[in-house]
Amino acid sequence: MDWLTSLLENPGITTALPDAIIETLIMMVIASAATIVIGIPLGVVLFLTAPGGLTPVRWISAILSGLIVNITRSIPYAILMLALIPFTQWIVGTGIGPYAACVSLTIGTVPFFARLVETALRDIPSGKIDAALVMGSSRFQVVRKVLLPEAMPGIMAGITTMVVIVIGYSAMAGIVGGGGLGRLAYNYGFQRFDSQVMIVTIVIIVIIVQAVQATGDWLTRRVDHR
């Protein structure tokens, strides 16, 4: 009971925790939404322009796949977020806070998510694309009416994986100014040796991640008619 009483009186929990949760959720929602909006078209373009794709364009494929996606994916997120601080200041006007963190979170997860989208599209049997073409679909119709609906279970599973990774990255971004649960754990749990805050933070992050995973799995099953 003592532990619980001191927990409810701990300012790290009573004052800082609610704000930290909200900041983490802000980073999760905005960065995930931005990643979906940029990553799905990018994944489609990667799939279409790849050699043997529906509209192979070597130079687009080389630039997108080789340079941007592969190189960005090779940079560890901890380094990427630091390197992007000047860019973030230019875009958002500040380098700190959850909104600023969304810039590096989005840039860090888009290449990875685009690859997941591309893989989901590649899993569609080529006979279905042939069938769509034979029936007189334009390329745009093939993408909108066949490729994306058919790949939706894979894309939905990819979104789930991506959101979980954004939560993980957001903790890292939090330490260098993003705020949220990552900074709470660092400031209280690490620097002040407040193990209570540390444990509570971990429990809350686990709950958020499990909720995201369960929702994602449920949505994936809903759209999967295979």
Next chain:
Amino acid sequence: MITITDLRKVYRQGSREVVALDGVSLSVAKGHIHGIIGHSGAGKSTLVRCLTLLDRPTSGSVSVDGRELAGVSDRELLSARRKIGMVFQHANLFDSRTTAENVAYPLELLGTKRSKIKDKVSNLLDLVGLTQFANAYPSQLSGGQKQRVGIARALATDPDVLLCDEPTSALDPKTTDEILELIKDVRDRLEITVLIITHEMGVVKKACNSVSLLEAGKIVEHGPISEVVADIDGRLSHALLPLPGEMPQDLPPGTIMDLLYSGADAVHPVISTLARQFDIDVNVLAGSVEDLGGAQFAHLRIHLPVGVDIDAVTAHLTASGIAVSVKEA
């Protein structure tokens, strides 16, 4: 009516040229079912891709009801493709769409009104006998049911030609028969021209009016079923009315000959007449009798003892309208 004239397709593999289609010509009349049979590698898949314009032929023409398809501009490509409805080996239905939505797909592409799509889809599902599965997803259907949906979908845009690429190769024998019956039924009701590409002779026997044998990119034999069967030395005839490939061992000396006859002759007592006329013992080694292309055909392998005048027997049989091929003396 579909007419293919001197269709050629040459692929480049590095510096090597591969001739996949080497001057294919054929014509199928409206309301007929034509089979194109060939082993894998004969050029069947290339032919399908050229007919559906997924690949452009190197030269030659494909015309459907007088409209040239092979040479259309890219702008007209999409509407040209709708002249030919296609049925695939593995149906290739869209898993994310229900049966009704799959059949509606080609109509959605044309921008057809919703109410009109609904009517058309329910007519088509009725035609293929799947009305009660309208809201089922493909994963809930059997292989034969999926193929029925595939046929309904192929017919949605009222094509002039139904192109079936190995439509029954993934199905069991009973379902194969059902699908072939459906294709014949569709042909009768819609008077559509049907082209079936297959490697199964049974499909040709059961469904086709005429057949072409495709080999190394060329059509080496073709014609109405009753004509190709009647050619005793033809490969299609041997494939349609097969006799055991091996000659029986331990036969007494004599002559082995194959006989092939059709129609009214097939029910004549050919063998006993022969035995009486020449006063010989005729030994039947093998035979098959089948209804093909609307006529009955018999293919027999007989053994005649030493001392029989083979020329006289051959002349007698030929005079009765029986094709004779002397195998071994």
